[in-house]
Each structure stands twice: as structure tokens, then as C-alpha cells.
Ligand SMILES: Nc1ncnc2c1ncn2[C@@H]1O[C@H](COP(=O)(O)OP(=O)(O)OP(=O)(O)O)[C@@H](O)[C@H]1O
């Protein structure tokens with residue numbers, strides 16, 4: 206970079222270089238962080254939907270349970286005070302005891318299911334963000350993809366069927382939360398590109414010392430004039446206020462940091478395929494700075 | 495009996511709502527997909543339709559637009575976990591929904607909203623019925639009027655009664 210002839214009038218002593226590089230590094234980190242926050246913000250809407258559903262029926266079931274209990278207590282209270290067996294039978298009939306019994310069991314089972322679902326959503330969300338994990342570690346890429354898929358599922362299930370075509374992958378040395386972030390961006394873009402209902406294929410395979418991850422969609426594709434710009438920061442075709450245009454540029458820098466590559470091929474009107482190539486890099490830890 | 499249609503892709507939501515609404519004495523049909531729900535519209539005369547918003551393939555507002563064409567008198571309500579402004583605007587402007595409710599809900603809120611929808615539905619029905627009565631009676635009056643005109647044309651004066659100064663009826667055409 207320092208040998209660039211166009212830059213000759215810019216003074217760049219080695220000292221300046223380090224300062225600039227540090228600054229660049231800092232800005233990059235900030236960008237990464239803000240993109241992460243933006244992604245979480247977007248997810249929040251989808252997650253709210255996914256959580257409000259189970260909370261909705263569990264809450265309503267509790268209110269029904271309240272009513273059922275009133276009837277049940279009327280019966281149990283009567284056990285002491287009723288003078289005849291018939292009187293109890295009558296009360297049993299009037300509160301529709303048989304129905305209550307059966308429905309109470311269902312009510313509890315369904316409510317438990319709802320709470321389990323909320324629990325799963327929260328756990329996946331935490332797995333996904335991996336809060337402060339910033340270290341290279343051996344990680345299972347498929348686990349990352351699956352976690353990401355379940356986090357974003359609420360948003361794509363209405364737009365596309367997701368097909369997983371997974372090969373056998375070794376563990377990969379990477380910052381898995383960042384790789385998740387890249388997958389998330391690609392999935393979100395794929396879902397956005399689909400008008401109506403389409404298909405998203407996530408394909409993985411292992412080749413000598415690297416792994417390949419494809420995210421392919423049947424969306425509207427990218428035109429010839431745009432395809433070279435999609436990795437540029439702030440390039441977006443979304444309306445103002447909807448996209449920051451940072452998703453792909455951040456994904457690019459994450460993959461670059463992993464010494465990998467990210468490429469795109471697209472046919473307008475048919476679909477797009479983003480390909481990530483990541484070195485497995487088990488023996489080589491020198492590049493982790 | 496008053497019939498309510500529920501549409502939601504989440505079966506547990508349907509079960510919870512059924513629990514609640516059946517206790518109010520309403521007949522409740524629950525559908526977990528839009529195709530079947532559309533079929534249900536043909537077979538039943540629902541007073542109220544409560545639909546989810548986000549569903550696979552077709553969203554709730556689009557469904558309610560269909561429902562509006564098939565059953566214009568059925569009151570339309572949205573119950574959704576996805577309360578963004580866009581969907582509210584769509585629901586109001588495109589499907590003319592009566593209420594837009596959000597999950598999680600309070601049971602009494604849902605019951606009150608449906609109750610008032612049912613009342614409005616009954617008012618609309620009553621209004622139709624009264625209009626119908628007015629129309630048939632108007633038709634009857636018109637037929638009678640025409641008959642009178644025909645008679646008058648055939649026998650001028652026949653539809654009028656002539657009286658003398660004392661009030662006696664005059665017969666004959668020496669007027
Ligand atoms: N799968 C895809 N199909 C079609 N176009 C795509 C696809 N992925 C990206 N693009 C194009 O590339 C642009 C840039 O994508 P990028 O993810 O960087 O930003 P964005 O999606 O517009 O905004 P943000 O990710 O911040 O919400 C998009 O606006 C879109 O035009």
C-alpha cells in the first residue's frame with residue numbers, strides 16, 4: 206500500500222503507518238460491533254414474534270386455569286358440606302367435571318410446551334451471540350449454521366423453504382460467533398431477495414485444507430452493474446432507513462480476517478449464490494492476531 | 495348459534511382461544527391454515543373471524559380480504575404477535591378490520607372485542623332484514639298503485655268516490 210504511486214504526495218513514514226493502521230483497526234472493530242447490534246436489533250423483532258406466540262397461549266391458558274380452579278374448588282369445598290352423594294354428583298355434572306379433567310391435562314401440557322419453546326429461543330439466541338467470544342477456537346460450522354438458522358427462522362419461514370445440504374466437515378479454527386454473523390447476513394439477504402415464496406439452500410463441503418459454505422437463493426438476483434459493488438460499505442438497494450448496506454462489507458472483512466474468501470455469482474431473475482471458503486487452519490495459529 | 499372462525503398457524507394458540515371462547519357460549523371453528531379456512535367460509539356463516547397476521551404462504555390481512563369478499567357481513571379481527579405499523583395500516587385500509595389485537599392478550603380484552611363485534615354483526619344483519627322488509631312492502635305498494643292507475647285509465651273516475659254536500663255517496667256519472 207505504501208508503494209502506491211498515486212499516494213506519493215501523502216507523507217507516510219512508518220510511524221504514520223502504524224498510527225493509521227491502528228485507527229483503521231479501531232474503526233473496523235466499531236463497525237463490527239455496530240453491525241452486530243443492528244443485526245440483534247433486526248432479530249429482536251423476529252424473536253419478539255416467536256416469543257409472543259407461546260407467551261400468548263400460556264398466558265391465556267393460565268387465565269383459563271384460574272376459571273377452572275374456581276369450579277374445582279367449588280367441588281372440593283362441597284365434599285365437606287354436601288349432605289348427600291347426589292348433591293355432589295349434581296355439582297360434578299354442573300361444572301362438567303369430565304371435560305375439566307381432560308382439558309386440564311392438555312392445558313398443562315401445552316403450556317409446558319410453550320415455556321420450553323421460549324427457553325429454546327433464549328438459549329439459541331445466547332449461543333448465537335456468544336457475547337464476548339473473540340478468540341479463534343476449533344468450532345463446528347454445522348452447529349453454527351443450525352444455531353443461526355433457528356435464530357433467523359422466524360423471519361425466513363414465511364419467505365422460503367430452507368434446504369440443508371451438509372457434507373462432512375472437520376472442526377474449523379475460527380471465531381464462531383463472527384462466522385454465525387456472516388451466515389446470518391447471507392441468510393437475511395437471501396430472504397430479502399425472494400419475492401413471494403422461494404428456496405434457500407445452505408450447502409457445505411470439505412476440500413483438502415479448507416471448507417466451503419454456499420448460501421444459495423431463488424431470489425431476484427443481482428444485476429451486472431451492481432454485482433461488483435455488493436461488498437462495498439454502504440452499498441444497498443434497499444429503501445432509505447431499511448438497509449445500512451454494511452451486511453456484506455462486514456461479512457467480507459470477517460472472512461478476510463479468517464484468511465478466507467467470499468464470492469458471489471448471480472443470475473438476475475433466477476437467484477444468487479454466495480460462497481465462503483474458510484481454511485481449516487488447525488496447525489496454523491500464527492495468523493490469529 | 496353464533497359462530498366464530500379462528501385462523502392461526504400455531505395449534506396451541508387455537509386451543510387456548512377455543513378454551514376461552516367456547517366458555518362464552520359461542521360455536522368456535524379453528525383452522526391452522528388459510529386453505530381450509532377459505533373452505534370453511536363457504537360452509538359456514540360466521541359472525542366473527544379472528545385471524546393471525548404472519549402465516550406461511552398467505553398473511554392474515556390477505557386472508558381477511560378474501561373473507562370480506564366471501565362473507566362481507568362477518569366481522570374481521572386480527573390477533574398478532576407482530577404489531578408493526580405497516581401491518582396495522584394494511585389491516586385497516588385493505589381488510590377493513592374491526593379490531594387489531596396483539597399477543598399476548600388478556601382474555602377479557604379478546605372476549606370484549608369479539609362480543610362487541612358480534613353485536614355489530616347482529617345490527618348489520620338486523621339492518622339487512624329491515625331493509626328487506628321495507629323493499630318487499632314497497633314493492634307491494636307499488637303493485638297496488640299500478641292496479642289503481644290501470645283501473646282509472648279503463649274507467650275514469652272509478653278510483654274516486656264522489657259525495658254530495660250531505661256526505662252521501664253519489665253513484666252514476668252525472669257529475
Ligand atoms: N442474495 C441476494 N440477492 C440479491 N441481492 C442481494 C443479495 N445479497 C445482497 N444483495 C444486494 O447487495 C446489497 C448489499 O447487501 P448488504 O447485506 O451489504 O446490505 P443490505 O442488505 O442492503 O443492508 P443491511 O444488510 O444493512 O440490512 C443489497 O442491498 C442487495 O441489493
Ligand SMILES: [Mg+2]
Pocket residue numbers: 390393394448452453
Ligand atoms: Mg444485508
